[in-house]
Amino acid sequence: MTTTHFDNVSVTTKANVYFDGKCVSHGFTLADGTKKSVGVILPATLTFNTGAPEIMECVGGSCDYKLDGTDVWVTSGEGDKFNVPGNAKFQIRVTEGFEAYHYICHFG
Protein backbone atom coordinates (compact mmCIF):
# COMPACT_ATOMS: atom_id res chain seq x y z
CA MET A 1 0.00 0.00 0.00
CA THR A 2 1.28 3.44 -0.86
CA THR A 3 2.01 6.02 1.84
CA THR A 4 0.19 9.05 0.42
CA HIS A 5 0.99 11.56 3.17
CA PHE A 6 2.56 12.15 6.58
CA ASP A 7 0.62 14.06 9.22
CA ASN A 8 1.90 16.36 11.94
CA VAL A 9 5.32 17.00 10.42
CA SER A 10 7.59 20.03 10.06
CA VAL A 11 8.47 20.51 6.40
CA THR A 12 11.59 22.36 5.25
CA THR A 13 10.70 24.90 2.58
CA LYS A 14 14.00 24.87 0.67
CA ALA A 15 14.58 21.81 -1.49
CA ASN A 16 17.67 19.69 -1.92
CA VAL A 17 18.67 19.81 -5.59
CA TYR A 18 21.11 17.13 -6.73
CA PHE A 19 22.59 16.27 -10.13
CA ASP A 20 21.47 19.51 -11.83
CA GLY A 21 17.90 18.90 -10.71
CA LYS A 22 17.62 15.26 -11.79
CA CYS A 23 16.89 14.60 -8.09
CA VAL A 24 14.86 17.06 -6.01
CA SER A 25 13.77 16.40 -2.43
CA HIS A 26 12.20 18.19 0.52
CA GLY A 27 13.08 17.18 4.06
CA PHE A 28 10.60 16.90 6.90
CA THR A 29 10.65 15.93 10.57
CA LEU A 30 8.07 13.85 12.42
CA ALA A 31 6.74 14.88 15.84
CA ASP A 32 9.15 12.39 17.47
CA GLY A 33 12.15 13.98 15.73
CA THR A 34 12.57 11.35 13.01
CA LYS A 35 13.84 12.87 9.76
CA LYS A 36 12.65 11.76 6.34
CA SER A 37 12.47 13.25 2.88
CA VAL A 38 10.15 13.08 -0.10
CA GLY A 39 11.61 13.42 -3.55
CA VAL A 40 11.59 12.80 -7.25
CA ILE A 41 14.17 11.38 -9.63
CA LEU A 42 13.75 12.33 -13.28
CA PRO A 43 14.92 10.09 -16.14
CA ALA A 44 18.66 9.55 -15.59
CA THR A 45 21.13 7.06 -14.11
CA LEU A 46 22.50 8.44 -10.86
CA THR A 47 24.94 7.21 -8.20
CA PHE A 48 24.12 8.02 -4.58
CA ASN A 49 26.20 7.62 -1.42
CA THR A 50 24.55 6.93 1.91
CA GLY A 51 25.66 8.08 5.32
CA ALA A 52 23.07 6.43 7.55
CA PRO A 53 21.26 3.36 6.20
CA GLU A 54 18.22 4.26 4.08
CA ILE A 55 14.94 2.68 3.12
CA MET A 56 13.65 3.93 -0.21
CA GLU A 57 9.88 3.65 -0.62
CA CYS A 58 8.31 4.23 -4.02
CA VAL A 59 5.12 6.33 -4.00
CA GLY A 60 4.76 6.87 -7.77
CA GLY A 61 6.42 5.91 -11.03
CA SER A 62 9.23 3.39 -10.80
CA CYS A 63 12.99 2.96 -11.03
CA ASP A 64 15.62 0.28 -11.35
CA TYR A 65 18.24 0.20 -8.63
CA LYS A 66 21.56 -1.54 -8.25
CA LEU A 67 23.28 -1.92 -4.90
CA ASP A 68 27.06 -1.72 -4.68
CA GLY A 69 28.75 -5.10 -5.05
CA THR A 70 25.98 -6.54 -7.20
CA ASP A 71 25.44 -6.63 -10.96
CA VAL A 72 21.70 -6.90 -10.70
CA TRP A 73 19.26 -4.13 -11.58
CA VAL A 74 16.03 -4.56 -9.62
CA THR A 75 12.79 -2.75 -10.45
CA SER A 76 11.03 -0.85 -7.67
CA GLY A 77 7.47 0.32 -8.33
CA GLU A 78 4.71 2.01 -6.37
CA GLY A 79 4.43 0.53 -2.87
CA ASP A 80 7.82 -1.22 -3.09
CA LYS A 81 10.68 -0.56 -0.67
CA PHE A 82 14.35 -1.39 -0.72
CA ASN A 83 17.11 -1.08 1.87
CA VAL A 84 20.50 0.51 1.37
CA PRO A 85 23.24 -0.04 3.99
CA GLY A 86 25.04 2.90 5.60
CA ASN A 87 28.22 4.27 3.99
CA ALA A 88 27.33 2.54 0.75
CA LYS A 89 26.90 3.43 -2.90
CA PHE A 90 23.88 2.62 -5.00
CA GLN A 91 22.58 3.51 -8.43
CA ILE A 92 19.11 4.52 -9.50
CA ARG A 93 18.02 4.43 -13.12
CA VAL A 94 14.82 5.97 -14.47
CA THR A 95 14.27 5.31 -18.15
CA GLU A 96 13.85 8.25 -20.53
CA GLY A 97 10.21 8.70 -21.50
CA PHE A 98 8.91 7.08 -18.31
CA GLU A 99 7.29 8.75 -15.33
CA ALA A 100 9.67 10.09 -12.68
CA TYR A 101 10.41 7.92 -9.63
CA HIS A 102 8.64 9.42 -6.60
CA TYR A 103 10.01 8.30 -3.26
CA ILE A 104 10.09 8.60 0.49
CA CYS A 105 13.56 8.26 1.99
CA HIS A 106 13.49 6.82 5.51
CA PHE A 107 16.76 7.09 7.43
CA GLY A 108 18.30 4.91 10.09
Next chain:
Amino acid sequence: MTTTHFDNVSVTTKANVYFDGKCVSHGFTLADGTKKSVGVILPATLTFNTGAPEIMECVGGSCDYKLDGTDVWVTSGEGDKFNVPGNAKFQIRVTEGFEAYHYICHFG
Protein backbone atom coordinates in the same frame (compact mmCIF):
# COMPACT_ATOMS: atom_id res chain seq x y z
CA MET B 1 12.96 37.12 6.52
CA THR B 2 12.86 33.68 4.97
CA THR B 3 10.28 31.10 6.02
CA THR B 4 12.49 28.07 6.58
CA HIS B 5 9.84 25.54 7.62
CA PHE B 6 6.16 24.95 8.40
CA ASP B 7 5.23 23.02 11.53
CA ASN B 8 2.30 20.71 12.15
CA VAL B 9 1.44 20.08 8.51
CA SER B 10 0.37 17.07 6.47
CA VAL B 11 2.76 16.60 3.54
CA THR B 12 1.81 14.77 0.35
CA THR B 13 4.47 12.22 -0.55
CA LYS B 14 4.00 12.28 -4.33
CA ALA B 15 5.37 15.34 -6.08
CA ASN B 16 3.84 17.48 -8.80
CA VAL B 17 6.17 17.37 -11.80
CA TYR B 18 5.60 20.06 -14.44
CA PHE B 19 7.41 20.92 -17.66
CA ASP B 20 9.45 17.70 -17.81
CA GLY B 21 10.71 18.30 -14.28
CA LYS B 22 11.72 21.95 -14.71
CA CYS B 23 9.23 22.59 -11.89
CA VAL B 24 8.79 20.10 -9.02
CA SER B 25 6.60 20.76 -5.99
CA HIS B 26 5.19 18.96 -2.96
CA GLY B 27 1.83 19.96 -1.53
CA PHE B 28 1.06 20.23 2.17
CA THR B 29 -1.89 21.17 4.34
CA LEU B 30 -1.81 23.24 7.53
CA ALA B 31 -3.73 22.20 10.64
CA ASP B 32 -6.50 24.69 9.72
CA GLY B 33 -6.92 23.10 6.26
CA THR B 34 -5.02 25.75 4.31
CA LYS B 35 -3.19 24.25 1.33
CA LYS B 36 0.27 25.37 0.22
CA SER B 37 3.14 23.90 -1.73
CA VAL B 38 6.92 24.07 -1.69
CA GLY B 39 8.79 23.73 -4.93
CA VAL B 40 11.75 24.37 -7.14
CA ILE B 41 12.09 25.81 -10.62
CA LEU B 42 15.25 24.87 -12.50
CA PRO B 43 16.83 27.11 -15.15
CA ALA B 44 14.12 27.65 -17.81
CA THR B 45 11.47 30.16 -18.86
CA LEU B 46 8.04 28.76 -18.01
CA THR B 47 4.46 30.00 -18.35
CA PHE B 48 2.05 29.18 -15.52
CA ASN B 49 -1.71 29.57 -15.27
CA THR B 50 -3.37 30.25 -11.95
CA GLY B 51 -6.76 29.06 -10.76
CA ALA B 52 -6.97 30.71 -7.35
CA PRO B 53 -4.82 33.78 -6.71
CA GLU B 54 -1.30 32.89 -5.56
CA ILE B 55 1.44 34.45 -3.52
CA MET B 56 4.87 33.21 -4.52
CA GLU B 57 7.47 33.50 -1.74
CA CYS B 58 11.14 32.91 -2.54
CA VAL B 59 13.06 30.82 0.01
CA GLY B 60 16.26 30.30 -1.97
CA GLY B 61 17.89 31.26 -5.27
CA SER B 62 15.99 33.78 -7.38
CA CYS B 63 13.91 34.22 -10.51
CA ASP B 64 12.58 36.91 -12.77
CA TYR B 65 8.83 36.97 -13.22
CA LYS B 66 6.52 38.74 -15.63
CA LEU B 67 2.82 39.12 -14.99
CA ASP B 68 0.36 38.92 -17.88
CA GLY B 69 -0.37 42.30 -19.44
CA THR B 70 3.02 43.76 -18.51
CA ASP B 71 6.34 43.86 -20.35
CA VAL B 72 8.40 44.11 -17.20
CA TRP B 73 10.56 41.33 -15.80
CA VAL B 74 10.95 41.75 -12.04
CA THR B 75 13.57 39.93 -9.96
CA SER B 76 12.42 38.01 -6.89
CA GLY B 77 15.08 36.83 -4.45
CA GLU B 78 15.17 35.14 -1.07
CA GLY B 79 12.56 36.60 1.26
CA ASP B 80 10.69 38.37 -1.57
CA LYS B 81 7.03 37.70 -2.39
CA PHE B 82 4.86 38.52 -5.35
CA ASN B 83 1.14 38.23 -6.00
CA VAL B 84 -0.52 36.65 -9.02
CA PRO B 85 -4.25 37.20 -9.60
CA GLY B 86 -6.61 34.25 -10.08
CA ASN B 87 -7.23 32.90 -13.59
CA ALA B 88 -4.12 34.64 -14.84
CA LYS B 89 -0.96 33.77 -16.70
CA PHE B 90 2.55 34.58 -15.55
CA GLN B 91 6.07 33.70 -16.58
CA ILE B 92 9.02 32.69 -14.46
CA ARG B 93 12.56 32.79 -15.78
CA VAL B 94 15.56 31.23 -14.05
CA THR B 95 18.83 31.91 -15.82
CA GLU B 96 20.98 28.98 -16.94
CA GLY B 97 23.95 28.53 -14.64
CA PHE B 98 22.19 30.13 -11.66
CA GLU B 99 20.78 28.43 -8.57
CA ALA B 100 17.23 27.10 -8.88
CA TYR B 101 14.36 29.25 -7.61
CA HIS B 102 13.00 27.74 -4.37
CA TYR B 103 9.51 28.86 -3.46
CA ILE B 104 6.47 28.54 -1.26
CA CYS B 105 3.18 28.87 -3.12
CA HIS B 106 0.42 30.32 -0.93
CA PHE B 107 -3.07 30.04 -2.40
CA GLY B 108 -6.16 32.21 -2.03
